Amino acid sequence: MTTTNISPSSIVVEVLRGDNYDDWSACMKSYMLAQDLWDFIEPPGLQEGDQEVDSKPIDHQESDSKALRRKNAAALHAIQISCAPYILSKIRSITSAKVAWDTLANMQKLQVTTAEPPQLSRMNAGLDRWRELYKHAHEGNWEATKRFLDLHPEAKIVKITPVGETALHVAIAAGNVKLVEKLVELMSPEDLEIAEQAGCSALSYAAMQGITKMAKCMIIKNKKLVNLPNGGGCIPVVVSCLGNHKDMTHYLYSVTPAELLCEDSGNHGSLLLQFSIASEMFDIALDLLQRFPSLATALDKIWKLNAVTQLSFLPDRFHSGSRLAFWQRWIYSCIHIGPPISFSDHMPQASSRPRKEYHVINLIILSSPRHKQIYDVKLNHIYSAELLRRMVKRISTLDFEKYGECGLFRAFNNAVKNGIVEMIVEMVKVCPNLMHTLDKNGRVFLMSSIAHRQEKIFSLFYGLEGRNGNFLSVTDFFDNTMLHCAGELSPSTQLARISGAALQMQRELQWYREVESIVNPRAKTYCNQNGETPGQLFTKSYEKLMAAGEKWMKQVATSSTVVGALIITVMFTEAFTVPGGNKDTGFPESSRYSENDFLKSLPRKLVIGLCTLFISIATMMVAFCAALRIVMDGRLEVVIPVSLLAGIPVTLFILLQFPLLVEIFISTYGPGIFNRKMKRWY
Structure with a gap:
């Protein structure tokens, strides 16, 4: 199927307002017919239950259903970008192109029926x-x-x-x-x-x-x-x-x-x-x-x-959802903010921001715009936690039968999907049954946390009393076990947080091994409705990512080899070639790039290679500066400027590559993303 390209300027002459629905709908219909999207507005032979394409679980649709889902998204996107902002706000939560179209049509009918009196x-x-x-x-x-x-x-x-x-x-x-x-x-x-x-x-x-x-x-x-x-x-x-x-x-x-x-x-x-x-x-x-x-x-x-x-x-309104660097976390811990203040507490002069208690360290932090952002982050966290506390207090007064009517099951599943630990913990404390509610795929919160790669939510399992075994043996609507969920491809938003395909592959292997360590051994051979074991599903799902990881590793190794060749050329001033190497890359390959190699073997070799490269660069600079001083007979007015200029490209290279080395080292030898020592929270 070809990709449908959406260009706002080529769809309609004017975005939809309150007075141009007829012209707008005519342009939209012509566009959707041309793009083969009109079937989602007037589907031929529509059967009951087929109105919303995304009502089926994403991970288990047939290939044609996935294509339909993409086309529905294209049609919906075309409608959304062709509306004025105040019109878009009325349909932004709708996920079906047809429902969005019908909603706009009904709004137009409402305006017609409420037309002005004849005299006006x-x-x-x-x-x-x-x-x-x-x-x-x-x-x-x-x-x-x-x-x-x-x-x-x-x-x-x-x-x-x-x-x-x-x-x-x-x-x-x-x-x-x-x-x-x-x-x-x-x-x-x-x-x-x-x-x-x-x-x-x-x-x-x-x-x-x-x-x-x-x-x-x-x-x-x-x-x-x-x-x-x-x-x-x-x-x-x-x-x-x-x-x-x-x-x-x-x-x-x-x-x-x-x-x-x-x-x-x-x-x-x-x-x-x-x-x-x-x-x-x-x-x-x-x-x-x-x-x-x-x-x-x-x-x-x-x-x-x-x-x-x-x-x-x-x-992002909660501490569990923040992604702060080490130095940002240190500043975060130093910030002091007083107790939350409501509107009534500072009447009659209502401020757009709650009152702040300025201490000396706060004043220092707030003097920098970058540090002010961290202050605002912590402010959001404190007030969101207070809002959550008051909401949970209200939830505790409701009967379990009313939870569905109030949309709490949806809120709970959203919190799992988005990794909001605070919401999960507080809601479960007042209603433990929420842990056993199912999402649209029939998954309990632990399975859902695996499917959405929310390691902080998954780690809550280690804080349950007795490591509740009821979660380990359940399957979803498609007979997938927890290990099947770990074998499915990670959401793209989660993969994007990790730099490099090889490290992405390593992270997915870490997830699979972690889940494998807690499930029953029989789960490794259990087949889902498609007849796939978790291992088969993993291999199938990560075939492309593994190939991309191999390519990424070779590119990093190639760039390091080029730098190494330059170092030796500078130090020994003679031509250099790597004997017995790969004709394309110029360096010998010592790995077959299997799945398990991405877990430890390949990252370890890359860490060793980069460390050796940095040491070589350092020794080269020492040798270069020493030789320059000898040749120039100690003329520092020449030696110092030349050494500084020579150090610029070397410094830039280190600054670009050193964060990668740190990330690989922490990912491979760090404490890991799972908290197995979590204290009991329920």
Whole structure:
């Protein structure tokens, strides 16, 4: 199957907004027909249960199903990149191209059924009449706008654009604060409630812009504006939080009635809590959980998600998901941050960031932008841990039967997939049965951690009392054992964390050997539904990676051989060739590159070779400098500059290759990625 290339500029003339659905859908249909993707929008002979391609487990689809999955992703991607950002936000969680298409079509139908009354329609029939007003409002020219409104008093509430915007909407979108304030003075409280075609009031526009002064002047005149949702069902404070406008969000949160956040099964409150977590407005999130604990598990009406699920998508918010270098970890440990503070704790001056306790070492750390990033990382970890603690407290009050209704099984499986140890530990402590829940492939958390290569989650097994043997004998829906999961190809995102195909192959072997050491010996010969033993599956899955690893090892060896040849040429000034070597590489090969060789043998040889190379470079430089001083008869004004210049390429080579040597050494002889000495945690 050929790859479908997606180019945003070649799909549609304009991205989808609220007023161009017909043109947009026509362009999209033509594009998808040309790319052989339209079957995912109007599939011929669609059978029940076939609507979503990715409903089948990824690892066990037939080859044609994998091709269909790729085409569905291509169609979905084409739709996503052809939508305006506020339209995309309404379909971003959808994984089926057809469902996304139908959702957009239904949104268009909703706009048509909520069209303006006949009297306003007649008033807006001739938009050309208001072109001058649009120009003045867009440019922020109050004097010209005032003259126009004096001649046409009704124009202040007329919809003057094709998408139904009033002059106030236009001025807000253009960011003209003074003009907005003047227009608000002329309008009645009811006039401020007029919405454009997509259902957005003027306050929703201001919330999207993030200009607090605009919102204040409108709310002072009509406090009910904070209750009006836009066409997508989001009230202004949620719209502002989604746009990551911290000052605006804090202001709107302070004037939004608390009862509104709890209405409709906590829909608005759930959305605000989710977005405040995603936007790092931790003080608002903590305040919401403190005032309304039920919001932790309340599902919103748009994406059917809740705050617990939202947190499970954010592994970088927790210490277990951080990838810090050694020096970064040291700075991290030196940073002091006080206890978490919620919004109510520092009213009336709400800040976009929680209050900080500045100590001398904090001031030193914060003086550097790079160190400030580490400070923010630790701040995220502390507040996320507090959010998790409050969410788990709410979960502990629920019956197990309600866990599915609240999406907790999904959140738990997401936490396993993303390697969030803190979530797994805290959730299991209040509900041990979660350890035995199954993901979409029928895998318990331990099997899932292997499939997704989350070593920190897998290491939790060593902290279980009695090393719970129930996990070791289970199989998934396809009769795969834990060892089969270790034999499958690692997710590309996990492989990308490791540099070099050979080290990637070594890491996969380490996983296979670790799982092999804890399962029953019979598991080594157990066949899954495809009739494959774990060993056969491993060999099949890693055939290409092993070939790439062999190629990578030869490339590193070749570059080292070239440098070695240059060293000998400099030191002995005579031609050099490697006898008996490989004609392509110029060095003898002493390995057959079997699977097991990547575990210890090949990395050990590479470590020895690189160490020898660095020693050779050092001795060469000593010899070169000594010889230069002798030849130049001790003339340091010549010897020192020449030696320094000669050391530049050598230094660059060492800087480039030394991190590789360290990585190989730690990967081969280090403590390993698994914590077999984990203390009991449950």
